[in-house]
Amino acid sequence: MKKIKMTNHYILGLIFLAFNWNCQSDGGGTEPTEEPAIEAGVSQIDYQVSQQVFTNPERGFMHTWTVFSEGNAVDPTALDNLKNQNVSLILRLYYLEQFKDGPLSTVQLELFQTDMERFREAGVKCVLRFAYTNDQNGTDAPIDVMETHLDQLAPLFEENADVIAFVQAGFIGAWGEWYYSSNGLANTEGREALLTKMLEVFPENIKIQVRTPLYKQAIFGYSTAMGSDIGYGTSDLARVGFHNDCFMASTTDYGTYQDIAAEKDYISKEALYVPTGGETCPPVDIPLADCTTAETEMELLKWTYLNLDYYGPVLDGWRNANCFEDFQRRLGYRLALRRATLADEVSNSLQLRLDMENLGFAPVYSTKNSYLVLRSTADGTLFKKPLELDIRRLLPDSTFEWEETLDISDVPQGSYELLLEIADAFESLQGRPEYSIRLANANVWEASTGFNDLNHTITIN
CATH class of the missing domain: 2.70.50 (Coagulation Factor XIII; Chain A, domain 1)
Structure with a gap:
């Protein structure tokens, strides 16, 4: 201690x-x-x-609510029900599949604004992500279209910064996971161009999470974890954290890590200042994460939020082993x-x-x-x-x-x-x-x- x-x-x-x-x-x-x-x-x-077990802002188990282009705004009744689940965060994933070749519509922008207003009324915050396809073989948008969409959304980000907890970098590739890209953006140059634009349009108090530690290291050209002199500031470096969409799902978390020990140590140190979070997924070369494994990983990587909706067998295993409530208490601060x-x-x-x-x-x-x-x-x-x-x-x-x-x-x-x-x-x-x-x-x-x-x-x- x-x-x-x-x-x-x-x-x-x-x-x-x-x-x-x-x-x-x-x-x-x-x-x-x-x-x-x-x-x-x-x-x-x-x-x-x-x-x-009780609710606190900007941490804990969360739900993922997906909406496709010009879809329905978040349901106020569903938001009211979050109080009974001790949930204060929603990952709102916007698919922009109708706008790969041009600007966002007024209807799409109004959808975003309505969501933010309803989050505020309900007393919750959101984690944002944008993507263009949920198909591994689908198509995303060119970088200039992505930048146009971010410029359109910039005033809404500013207006609603109070209810945006974190942002997952998104946009590039299937599910916005920065891996597949039909427009050749799944490389350091493409990722850096997008992240630079996001850091420009989002208010400086909002931290943006990238999919792997190596992505951040490549973009910023460094590998030594930042200290408190940088971490408590508002520089670009101090605003970038990590999300992991296959937490504890393989020895490398589906390619999240290459040098596993070194990169986890790096995240552990950076996560004193920038958030980590994400979701589990089906394990491929390891057993389902038991309570001890999960607690060890969450302590090391300083997990602040975790998806309640996926992957079910992992979450059910924790419920059956009576450690789920402990994770409800300890996720985040x-x-x-x-x-x-x-x-x-x-x-x-x-x-x-x-x-x-x-x-x-x-x-x-x-x-x-x-x-x-x-x-x-x-x-x-x-x-x-x-x-x-x-x-x-x-x-x-x-x-x-x-x-x-x-x-x-x-x-x-x-x-x-x-x-x-x-x-x-x-x-x-x-x-x-x-x-x-x-x-x-x-x-x-x-x-x-x-x-x-x-x-x-x-x-x-």
Whole structure:
């Protein structure tokens, strides 16, 4: 278990943010290695980790919903039913088979916009992919047509960036898997031309996933995994992750890997910053992936989402072996409070210390807005204090200590409950609990507000 310590103090009115990263093993425990001394008037609140399966944004099992040219928009009733399945992601695969030789129609563009509006209304996000054929021997489009379609869609991508979680590169070849191409695009030159255009038209907060690690390495001309200096940025390199459509289906995952150990190690390191996800498919030279194999692979490759609709026998095997629910809990991030150290009575400033951990397979990939919320016990008035907390740095299998001193001189005297909000960064989704991160603790989540209750009340005097 790694331990990551991050502190933030206000000194003489100046904000100083310091990160102290310690990646040494602490023996596998989940508690901080040193117990802090508790001063008089300071409370230490210990939290119970919950095993409940629940929904969180941008991670977990997902459905794949395919639509052909000018087809039907997503069904609002089906979207409503996702709540009962703990699903917050839909892979929306658009086939553009009618438009291989020309621009997209107004009807096609309206279909896309309607889908995005319905995703937002339902409180879910999507993973996008576009393709021109679902036949291995079918035809795709020339690169200039692909670029025209992306230019047409660009304003809609910008308008709906709030509900687009990730994008699978798509377009080229059967199923948009970048392998077969009737237009000679299944090579580094063709793939690079498409990816360059996609990085141009999609907002920089959206990460794009390519089908194999070697595709990314060839396009960018490198093979050493990026570090945090690049990974937390918005350069093209920092925006490209991976999807695998034959996860655990052969020794090479149907050609996903060539140098298997080296490329998996590369993805494992890159996936601290960019997402991995996809689906399983029928195994050809190995048995169906059992629970142990699947857990090992998902931990190594930091899987954040997995298709619920394919391949059925693999998923049923996990259900029958009673590990499916564990994967429901651990796909993507699963953040939990361990301890908070908080004063009981304060005046102009409040010192916050939180000990947290990530029990999931992956980190949070998109930036979030975190707040300490003070709620008056007298009348419910809210005061939100922005935190410097970057939740993306809470890595899987890690403990995380956060300290920050907050100026509360503008908060009136009185008694206040303390709550933590980890909200979506988009203003359009503010105040939507479905888009806030729920912590994996008992007795903290408020479904009506999207707040996590720190179970502590302070007096401001």
